[in-house]
Amino acid sequence: MNKIRIATTSLAGCFGCHMSFLDIDERIFELLEHIEFNRSPLTDIKHCDICDIGLVEGGLCNADNIHVLKEFRANCKVLIAVGACSINGGVPAMRNHHQLAECLAESYLNGIGVENPQIPNDVEVPLLLNKVHPIHEVVKIDYYLPGCPPPADAFMKVLGDLIEGREPSLPKTMLRYD
Amino acid sequence: MSQSISIDDIEVPFESGQTIMDAALAAGIYIPHLCHNPCLKPHGSCKLCSVEVNGRSVSSCTTKAEDGQEIINNSEKLNKARLTITQMLFIEGNHLCPTCEKTGHCTLQAVAYHLGMLDGHFPQFYPKREVDASHPSIMLDRDRCILCELCVRASRDMDGKNVFAISGRGTDSHLSVNSPTGKLVDSNIDKDDLAVHICPVGAILIKEHGYEIPIGCRTFDLRSIAEIDLGDVKLSEKSQHNE
Numbered sequence: 001m002n003k004i005r006i007a008t009t010s011l012a013g014c015f016g017c018h019m020s021f022l023d024i025d026e027r028i029f030e031l032l033e034h035i036e037f038n039r040s041p042l043t044d045i046k047h048c049d050i051c052d053i054g055l056v057e058g059g060l061c062n063a064d065n066i067h068v069l070k071e072f073r074a075n076c077k078v079l080i081a082v083g084a085c086s087i088n089g090g091v092p093a094m095r096n097h098h099q100l101a102e103c104l105a106e107s108y109l110n111g112i113g114v115e116n117p118q119i120p121n122d123v124e125v126p127l128l129l130n131k132v133h134p135i136h137e138v139v140k141i142d143y144y145l146p147g148c149p150p151p152a153d154a155f156m157k158v159l160g161d162l163i164e165g166r167e168p169s170l171p172k173t174m175l176r177y178d
Numbered sequence: 179m180s181q182s183i184s185i186d187d188i189e190v191p192f193e194s195g196q197t198i199m200d201a202a203l204a205a206g207i208y209i210p211h212l213c214h215n216p217c218l219k220p221h222g223s224c225k226l227c228s229v230e231v232n233g234r235s236v237s238s239c240t241t242k243a244e245d246g247q248e249i250i251n252n253s254e255k256l257n258k259a260r261l262t263i264t265q266m267l268f269i270e271g272n273h274l275c276p277t278c279e280k281t282g283h284c285t286l287q288a289v290a291y292h293l294g295m296l297d298g299h300f301p302q303f304y305p306k307r308e309v310d311a312s313h314p315s316i317m318l319d320r321d322r323c324i325l326c327e328l329c330v331r332a333s334r335d336m337d338g339k340n341v342f343a344i345s346g347r348g349t350d351s352h353l354s355v356n357s358p359t360g361k362l363v364d365s366n367i368d369k370d371d372l373a374v375h376i377c378p379v380g381a382i383l384i385k386e387h388g389y390e391i392p393i394g395c396r397t398f399d400l401r402s403i404a405e406i407d408l409g410d411v412k413l414s415e416k417s418q419h420n421e
Contacts, residue, residue, distance in 0.1 A: 084276050087297050088268070089304070091277060096304040137301050144296035148276035172402070175291050177275035178282065178393055 004163055006055065007039040007048040007076060011065040012092040012132055013058025015041075016149040017083040021055070023152035031156075034163045048075045053162060057149075059085045060133045061092050064126035073139040078162065081141045084148040084177060086134060093132040100130050143168050146177050181245040185229075186252050198238035198249060199227055208404035209251050210260050210289055212267075212378055213326035214239040218335060221327055224267075226260050226289065261293045269298040270349070272305065272321035273379075279388050280380030282396025286324060287379075288403035307352065312363035315385050316374055323353050323381040333373035341367045353381065 010018060018041060024031065039048030048054070054076030060066055073079055084090035095103050109117040135141060145158055154174040161168040182191045183198065185207050192201035197220060202209050213224040222240035229238045230250040238251075250256065267273075267286060275281045307320035325344055330353075333341040341362075345354040357365035367374065374382055393399070397406065 081297065084274070088274070088302060090274060093302070093304065094272075094274065094277070097272075097306055131304065134298070134302060136297060136299075141297070146296055170296075172291060172294075175294065175296075176399075177287060177290070178278075 003036040004034055004053065005038050005049070005051045006035050006053045006159075007051040007072060008037070008041070008055040009039065009057070009068055009072060010041065011056065011058030011068060011086070011135070012061035013083060013085040013090070015057070017055075017057035017147075018042075020147075020149035020152055021082075021155045024156055025152075027156060031159065035159070048072065051076045052078065053159070054079045055082050056080065056086050056135055057082045059089045059092055060129060060135060060138060062126035062128050066129075066138060069135055069139055078142045079139065080143045080145055080158065081135050082145045083150060084146065087136070087144055087146055088134050089132045090148065093134075096131045100128060104128075145170075146175065148178055150174075151176075181243075183243050183245070183247040183249055185249045192243040196243050198229060198231070198236075198241050198243050198247070201243045202238065202251070203408065206408050207251065208408055209238050210257075210292060210403075211239060211407075212285060212289060212324065213328060215328055215332075215376060217372075218328065218331045218376075221331065224263070224324070224326055226263055228256060228259065230256065257293060260289075261295055262299070264290050264293055264295055265297075265299045267324050268295075269300045269302050270305070271303075271324065272307065278322065278380045279383055280322070282391075282393055282399045284380060284398070285378035285403065288398040288406075291398065292403050303349070305349065310355065310362050312361040313365075313367070313385075314363070315369040316362055316367060317383040317385050318353070318355070318362055319381055319383070320352055321381075322379045324379055325351055325353070326378060328376045328378060329353070329373040329382055332376045333367075333371065337371045337373050339366055339371065339373070341365050341371075341373060 037043045038051050039045045048071065054072040056069060056072055056079065060069065081087050085092055104119050108114065108119050145154055147154060151174055154170055157170060157174060158168040180191055182189050183201060185202055190201050190205040199209055199214060209227045209229060211227040213221045214227060220239040222237040225237060227238040228235050231241065231247050275287055281287060310318040327344060330342045330344065333339045341356050343354050343356060344351055346352050354360060355362050355365050369384055
């Protein structure tokens with residue numbers, strides 16, 4: 001039987017959702033009987049092949065985030081927004097109160113301890129967006145897994161449902177936004 | 179002669195003058211609500227408590243119970259409308275639960291859990307709203323204000339002070355402070371006022387009391403909003419701070 005192919009990525013986030021996913025501990029062996037990881041920080045594969053499920057952590061704060069998200073959407077049959085940042089922008093969206101120029105100046109020109117102040121300008125550095133956005137504003141999302149981060153059990157529940165061909169659902173005890 | 183209404187086919191007695199909300203709460207039936215508090219005159223602004231009475235949609239907190247009313251409360255259609263209202267409240271403000279001291283004690287969050295809200299659905303507004311940290315004991319963060327006017331009513335009707343009002347219109351509506359500078363520090367508010375403790379979200383907070391109860395052990399981490407509003411447990415912010 002072909003295994004279910006899963007891709008994961010972190011956009012504008014802290015990788016906490018991936019860490020929470022890894023909190024499933026030894027249950028990952030049980031999961032690996034049914035799934036294989038494609039593009040993911042766990043495999044270091046840089047571009048995803050056609051996948052069954054894409055897990056996207058983090059919101060959109062730069063041009064590369066949008067590129068990666070669109071690649072995921074094009075290649076993943078089911079796309080899941082994981083965590084507060086992907087769903088409503090989360091902590092990175094707190095910069096939306098300020099102008100982008102103010103944020104850059106604070107970080108790279110006027111910040112305490114900054115030496116040789118200059119705004120980074122290199123083709124390798126993705127251009128920042130004026131605002132941080134949740135991912136549903138750019139691509140269609142199939143399912144949402146809230147939390148900061150979602151508990152490990154919530155990952156197991158949603159993936160378990162999908163593996164067994166059920167519509168994913170979360171019991172109230174696993175539904176939290178903090 | 180005893181009078182009764184029917185809520186989701188359950189017969190509920192009521193006394194003259196009671197609203198549908200009053201009768202439902204007394205009978206142990208939860209109707210989701212945010213701007214209602216039994217201590218204060220009903221306001222009818224949030225519309226979460228909308229029910230269908232004889233086929234018409236009304237706010238249960240402002241509609242008087244009348245003998246023989248047949249009321250639908252817990253239907254898929256109404257809960258879907260309530261979910262949409264709650265999603266709009268989230269996206270119209272800056273409700274970032276992971277950064278909020280009120281998380282776990284927040285009624286808006288708890289109602290969203292109750293309704294199974296997974297996302298905001300609509301594009302985020304990310305409005306710019308003013309924070310007032312001028313008062314030594316009280317914090318006002320308008321990012322989280324849902325304009326329920328509980329603080330307005332509590333200050334006016336219970337504290338006798340008229341500290342708060344809603345100013346502006348539409349998306350510019352905001353909580354304003356009745357003081358010469360518009361700042362809390364120049365008002366006659368006191369940290370023991372009901373207006374300070376009645377905020378259902380994290381817009382009005384008492385300073386120097388952060389994280390006394392760990393996340394995971396907070397009000398709505400332990401009980402659902404339905405259980406709490408029906409009086410199973412009383413865990414007000416004020417009582418926690420006084421412990």
